[in-house]
Amino acid sequence: MNEKILDALMRLFALITDPTDIANNKEARVVVEVYLRGIISPSLVTEYIERYDKYLNEYQDRKATGKATRKNISVNSVKVLKICELINQQLHHREKIYVLIQLMEYVCTDTMLSSREKEFVETVSQAFNIEYAELKNLEAFIEDDIKSAADPQSFLYIDSVPYSTGGVKHVTYPGLDGTLRILLIESISGFFFIYNGVPPVSINGHKVQNGKVYRFENGGIIRGPKLGTVYQSNIANIFMTNEDIPKVTFTGIDVEFTYKNYDNGLKPFSFTLESGNMVGIMGGSGTGKSTLLNVLTGKYKLDKGDIYINGHNVVERDAMPEGIIGIVPQDDLLIEELTVWQNLYYNSKLCLGNLQEKELVEHVEKVLMDLDLYDIRNLVVGDALNNIISGGQRKRLNIALELVREPSILFVDEPTSGLSSTDSETVMQLLKQQALNGKIVVVNIHQPSSKIFKMFDKLWVMDKGGYVIYNGNPM
The missing domain is CATH 3.40.50.300 (P-loop containing nucleotide triphosphate hydrolases)
Incomplete structure (x- = not known):
């Protein structure tokens, strides 16, 4: 993950956090630190925690609305739009998709987005010029709620179930004790996956945490004892279902x-x-x-x-x-x-x-x-x-x-x-x-x-x- 994306995340994480609630403020800082340790080198964690603290102090003058929680924010905040405008100037569309996914993961600590969190995420998504259908697909992907997806055909489920449900693409791996769900974001031709199950799997040799979103990039390989080897190129071929394109x-x-x-x-x-x-x-x-x-x-x-x-x-x-x-x-x-x-x-x-x-x-x-x-x-x-x-x-x-x-x-x-x-x-x-x-x-x-x-x-x-x-x- 590059420096621009990380800096954008620290700004948005600080916007979500309510600085007027000291207890939840401390809790939020711990969550951010744990989150950073999972995605970057330990030597860089302190630097980005300091950036988070700096941005949090800058936003302390905003007024809290309703019950104070670390996620309590004003969805119409001018600061949200200003920070998104700054991010728009610095990041390409692909990078903004990455930022939105990391943001959704951060606020979705209990596997479900609250209505207030969804409003905030939708505000950021609109400011990033991300298609509403792709936002709904991302929400369904993170919450594992295929019924709310805008396009179920953008999903692939790999598990031991011998049949498909909800109109999604499906591959059966007998004996697999878990589910690997994969999402295609068409605007960037990019794949993301979430794994839940035992034993754990790895992506390009790195252990995968249950329930966490990972990019499945070109040349990527997912491996697991009961899963075998899943190549990104094979997954891409499964999604090639456009009937208008002649197969050769x-x-x-x-x-x-x-x-x-x-x-x-x-x-x-x-x-x-x-x-x-x-x-x-x-x-x-x-x-x-x-x-x-x-x-x-x-x-x-x-x-x-x-x-x-x-x-x-x-x-x-x-x-x-x-x-x-x-x-x-x-x-x-x-x-x-x-x-x-x-x-x-x-x-x-x-x-x-x-x-x-x-x-x-x-x-x-x-x-x-x-x-x-x-x-x-x-x-x-x-x-x-x-x-x-x-x-x-x-x-x-x-x-x-x-x-x-x-x-x-x-x-x-x-x-x-x-x-x-x-x-x-x-x-x-x-x-x-x-x-x-x-x-x-x-x-x-x-x-x-x-x-x-x-x-x-x-x-x-x-x-x-x-x-x-x-x-x-x-x-």
């Missing part, structure tokens, strides 16, 4: 390729990918990563083996079906004299000539907004030596040139090459979002950071001679 299966059976007069190439390799998968291809220089990518895209013809898309053998057809596959090469494909908008517009003209002008413009603008390029749409892209837009923006625009065709399978060669760590994570998060939208994304990547590594659902590791020596979950 990409399969290779004993795929093999050898260069003429040269023993190297790709040794027999089999795989199966489904919509929602993002795969990373890793390996040393000269191990065959680019060869594998060229084989899968149809650039190189197979010596042996078969490749199927939705059960159709594309090797027998001697060509990949049009419109299904998109390829983003490592090389820059932008026309340097044109603007960001013009590059994408003229590319779309060539690919989507059947669209009316109005539809085409709307489609281009949507892709620009989805890839966070709309604000720079009128800038000339320039060349690699005369950068007008950043390296990360150039890479996103290159990806946009393919995404505008809406391919079902996207191959990307070295998308983070030459980018800063921040730009690399932004580009990879974009590709991860494409997978969450139902695409298959295959990425040839070199030395990914730990954060990027955890984004992959599968990993193919290549060794000298063109052997795929690992095919499985990255964690």
